[in-house]
Amino acid sequence: MEKLLTRKDFLVQCGMLGAIAVLSPLVGKAKTLTDKKVKVGVIGCGSVSNMYLPHLSKSPYVEVVSCCDIIPERAKSQAEKYHIPHSYTHIDQQLSGEPFDLLVNLTDMQEHGRLNKQALLAGRHVWSEKPLANTYKEGKELVELAKKKNLRIWGAPAVVNSPQFAFMAKAIQEGKLGKIAAAHAHYGHLGPTWSAFFYERGGGSLPDLGVYNLATLTGLLGPAKSVIAMTSIVTPLRKTDNKGEVKVEAEDNAMVIMEHTNGILSHVQCGFNYFDPYGHEGKGQEKPTITIYGTHGNMHLIGYDWAPAGVDMATWENEKTVRFVTNAENYVWEQGASVVSESLATTQEPLITVEHALHVLEIIEASRTSQSTGRRVKLQSSFHYPLIK
């Protein structure tokens, strides 16, 4: 197997061509342009690859060199559609085939930890769809392994990159809402139909849907110190395209309360049994899905945090609610792998951090522990906060 460049080698070999100031989800306004492209291998050619591949294909920092799926027709058809020169049906072939720098993992949730580990052991950086791993312990081991091998690993979601997130974070940091007390967030739909893994052990509405709100609320309000939660199964049997009728093993309904610092409490609810007249995307929705209350003001995010449409804010100085940031600019939820590729190419750090993804994974696990034990669960992990000043 050809030896892959380490991050250090790669960055040393990058030709730095000068600085351009453009709107970027990377930290700092100016970014460095490089003539080197990050070679990307995508694993998992299912539903979400139809969103990732067009975005990656358009990035000036990315060359998608291979794709892989255990279903051979999927790997082949995505390779043809997106002009990807190499396609494989097993990760072993992909890792020992055409060399690449970054594995983009878009497989079933239950496969992430194992495949991410294999990629790191083979000297690849990793962008993983959520969750990063199946347990907090496994996620922590991946982060430690990446550090030991001088590699990078990041995990979805990319919600902290939106201009709406930035607006809300700045308003909180500038004290516009006074002392923050409470927040609520919700996200749900009627559940995916195409794959059974969403309902099997290791799946569930918390890592599939709640993960966005958990990342947004901890990103805005700071790391959680403890969690109390209830989860349930509302629809015990589901019809799926790939396995027919399956028994639902993972929660399809969840309520999580987080304790942040300074007495701030926040609440996330998510599930696969939510009728939404605006559909899965929530497009055209005027009602907020995220609400934050403080002593001097309140803020409401219109649309979902992964597809935001504006922020309504009222403060004691301006009691009339005003809508801000109605344009998401270049933010789209499927941008994560392109953003970290740009970061590898330019050395500018993204706002997305693996420590934040790991913290959210611990909250998901703690929520399930709270449900099964009936107790409040203390958290160990944290991340650098505030993300935006």
Ligand SMILES: NC(=O)c1ccc[n+]([C@@H]2O[C@H](COP(=O)([O-])OP(=O)(O)OC[C@H]3O[C@@H](n4cnc5c(N)ncnc54)[C@H](O)[C@@H]3O)[C@@H](O)[C@H]2O)c1
């Ligand atoms: N579909 C969406 O709109 C969406 C949006 C955001 C995030 N996600 C996340 O993306 C991930 C994938 O979801 P999806 O909806 O694309 O599922 P999917 O079932 O459509 O696709 C998953 C693909 O991974 C392949 N796969 C599974 N194990 C593999 C392995 N060991 N090696 C190679 N290929 C393997 C499957 O054959 C399948 O083609 C999940 O983590 C999901 O939560 C999906």
